[in-house]
Amino acid sequence: MSAFAPPVQRLITELSKLPGIGGRTAQRLAFHVLRSSDEEANALAEAIREVKARIGLCEVCFNLADGPRCRICEDERRDAEVICVVEEPSDVISIERTHEFSGRYHVLGGALSPIDGIDPEDLKIAELYARVNSDPERPVREVVIATNPTTTGEATALHIAAGLRERLPEMTVTRLASGLPVGADLEYADELTLGRAFAGRRAV
C-alpha cells in the first residue's frame, strides 16, 4: 500500500509517466504542486487541458496546428516547392531555429521500425507522395529528408528516397549533412556522424 493519500499517489503516478521523470522526481514535483497556490496548480492543469483541446495536426503537413493548417503552411512567403521531411513536430522547431530553411515541412509522425511494429502505413508517407504529386502546374522541386541520423531514421530516409525516385524521377531528393554537435570534441563523435559531416561539408 502507498504511503500517500490516494490523490497524492495518483498525481505521482501520472507525473512519473512523463519522459525523463523518475519516481523521485515525480514525488518532488507532486509536493511542489501541493505547496503551490490553488491558482498556480489550476493554471498547470488548465494548460494541459487546453493544449489537448485546441491543438491538432495540420491537414497539409501534419505539424502541430491550432486550426486546420499550421502557421508555416498558411505563410505564403514560404517556398512551397521545397519540402523538408521530419519525424516529429519538435524537429520543425529545431530546423526553424537555424533560420536555414524557407520551404515547407512534412511531419511523418515517427520513423520506420519494424521491430516496434511501425510500418510505412503508420507514418504519413502516402500523404507525402500524394502531396508531391498533387499540382503538376507547381511541381515540388526538392524534398530534403531530415529524419534523425539514427538506425530507424536512416531506414526511413532510404525508404522515402526510393519511393520518391520511383514516382518522380526528375525531382531532387537530398539528405541533410548531419552536423557534429556544437561544443563536442571530434573524438566523441561516432564515425558515421563524422563521415557524414565530412561528406556534407560546405565552403565557409
Ligand SMILES: [Zn+2]
Ligand atoms: Zn502545415
